[in-house]
Amino acid sequence: MTTDTLPDRIDRARRGVAPGGQGPRPRTGKRGSPLSRAGMTLVLFALPSLVLLILLNLFPVIYSFLQSLQQGTPSTLPWETPFVGFQNYIDVLTSDQFVQSAIFTLIFTVVGVFGSWIIGLLLALLLRTRIPGGGVFKVLLLLPWIVPVVVSATSWNFLVATPQSPAPMLLAALGLGDVNFLGDPVLAQIVVCIFKVWISFPFMMMMMSSALASVDTNVYEAAKMDGATSWQAFRGVTLPIISRTTYISWVLMTIFCVNDFPTIFLLTQGGPVNATTSLIVLAYQYAFQNLQTGPATAVAFMMTAVLVIISTVLYRQIQKADVE
Template sequence: MTTDTLPERLERARRGVAPGGRGTAPRQKRSGSPLARAGLTLTLFALPSLILLVLLNIFPVVYSFLQSLQQGTPSTLPWETPFVGFQNYIDVLTSTQFRDSAIFTLIFTVTGVFGSWIIGLGLALLLRTKIPGGAVFKVLLLLPWIVPVVVSSTSWNWLVATPQSPIPVILGNFGLGDVNFLGDPVLAQVVVCTFKVWISFPFMMMMMSSALASVDVNVYEAAKMDGATPWQAFTGVTLPIISRTTYISWVLMTIFCVNDFPTIFLLTQGGPVGATSSLIVRAYQYAFQNLQTGPATAIAFMMTAVLVIVSTVLYRQIQKANIE
């Protein structure tokens, strides 16, 4: 007969131990949960692919940076060309061609971003109202973005390239004389910037339409009851609510404009007399026409640095919009 107390007998019963037995030692918990072990296993399996992806992305950057510090051609290897350090960056920054290209890139980017945003936002607000055939209009308005840029640039060339093109002929009939859009530096810049807005506003329209769809209609009713005018409701209600999407679209469109090579090259090839040569077109001319990869890659790295700064500033605005 055991002399165990009642609590001890109850403890043995919970462990399934017979009276008088000592029981088994409690099991020790295994280190790490099954989910953590499974995650470690999957990481080990994916590690070779991850290393390969990192190398594929890092190698071109490192290789291009080495080229920017040397004076070579597209066909020469880094160890076969003389090392010049940051002289390529100095030569590019002090050249008048780089200055002109930087100014045009700024004009092209600002016009492309804000021009397409204003038109896209206006069309998004219009299509939000109940108009006959709204779905058909939305599809038609997407065509400039859907059609390949090669087709669009060919069409615009046919419209404005020569004095015998349709638009110069129409303007001549109104007494404006022979207008050579792509032969005049200023008019060529206007045409290129307008073309960029033309092919970009559908993207902004879709971004703004998705943002406006999340705005509650009751907010406008409350603003109307408080005596707000339509403009006050737009600036005080609509714009703050869609600010996050607006900043995101600005970041994306800035990157698209700065790196946009086909839009300019297919329409004017950087002419006339370099008036429409943006930085990306200038880098192409250095690398594949002048066969100077050093200045070309130097321009590319400076463009990347500027894009990182602009994206960081706008990203902070996105974070502020999320907090508010």
């Protein structure tokens, strides 16, 4: 019969030893370091990937920022070009072209985000109802998003680019005169914005469809029993429930619109008379047409700063929606 004391029994219980057994002897001596051998092995395995990620992401950012402080060309190295400090930022901010590009970028982004969101939400609500051929209809609505933007831009150029295109000829046949969609600055801006909405609404439709799928139908039944109309149920029930997904889609679409180079460049190349030159197109013109990498990277960093601010504001709205 064992004469173990209470501390011995507790020690055996911690080590998983049955009563009367000896079990593994407790370790003596100094404790090992917090980072065990297995942990060191994992760190060593992950270290090459971490170094690669730093080189692929952090190094280009630092290199570009150095270029924004210098007066160089795409073919010169930072240590071969004169240092001008923040003069590139000052020159860009005080130029008329930057102001015009910033205004058009704002218009292009607002129309692209909210235009595609409204159409996408309406179509998502429509697809929740039972309509004949709903599956085929849904696939057809995804085509503007699935088709490569080069193909879509080529098709739109065929429709509106010249006076001999189908759309201007149709308007002329209706007695509306000769309309030059891509030759008039205002019409060119309208066409570019409509084209952006057209290729973006399927993305918003998918986002809103996934959000609406999580809404419990019993909530609508309760609202209907309380006497709420369809519009009141939509405004008071649907919109608050899908607000988190809505803010996320706004953040993503804002980034897509501000950084959208092919949509504008393939349609108008920033013309006519720079009417459709967005900030990303302006940065391209600085870098590859004027061979001025300093102003180009300065524009890019200012765009990044604005996107970070907008994303932070919308992210706070996402957090509030989660709390509510």
